[in-house]
Amino acid sequence: MTPSAILESALYVTDLAAAEAFYRDIIGLQALGKVEGRHVFFRCGDGVLLLFNAEATKIPPAPDARLKVPPHGTAGEGHLCFAATAEEIAAWRKHLAANNIAIESDFEWPQGGHSIYIRDPSGNSIEFAEPRIWGF
């Protein structure tokens, strides 16, 4: 058996309000849901980006909770990569510069295809890359 796709990808953030503003206003994603102090969820294509406050999600569900979502949560700088064509990467460069977001790294892979990297407000390493870096 093999899953057909990744449905949800998670990042943990230290300031949910700053993360919400960043992924909404700079990255341009559409919010799907929010629980103050715990999480903000965004749609991205056929998937969902989950932004969690680990201090809240590490707490196990109550014994009588109907939705027993298992606890989880990380500390440190995570990683996520958004798909982008070469033309989109050029447009992201301009858009990020206009919003004073520094590009930390910008290079062509040996196998062909380009990546640029920025940091979200919590220090997560966010990449924009051409899918062809993976041969697809």
Add this chain to the structure above:
Amino acid sequence: MTPSAILESALYVTDLAAAEAFYRDIIGLQALGKVEGRHVFFRCGDGVLLLFNAEATKIPPAPDARLKVPPHGTAGEGHLCFAATAEEIAAWRKHLAANNIAIESDFEWPQGGHSIYIRDPSGNSIEFAEPRIWGF
């Protein structure tokens, strides 16, 4: 501007060999690349699941490195969700039981759609869910 998709999702693992065996043999993913002691990458649909040893990825690139991949790495239990239809979730239940993988939680969401949760060998919370839990 809005990204069209999430291309790469990352999990951090404490035992790369155990993670590689789990995602290959139990989850059924196809490996795309591997650097001993640092990472194993798997294809999943149109995306890529990156499994990292944070102790290796936290080390910044050398000043003269051609590919200046920014450092990153987390500690703790992350989260990822694979897409699955109701029929696939039923099949995953049997497959996981046959491989002695305990299902930690199993419930229907109020908005419709089912999720089951397991742990990978590093304690990451791995979910299988119907995309309709997000309304798509």
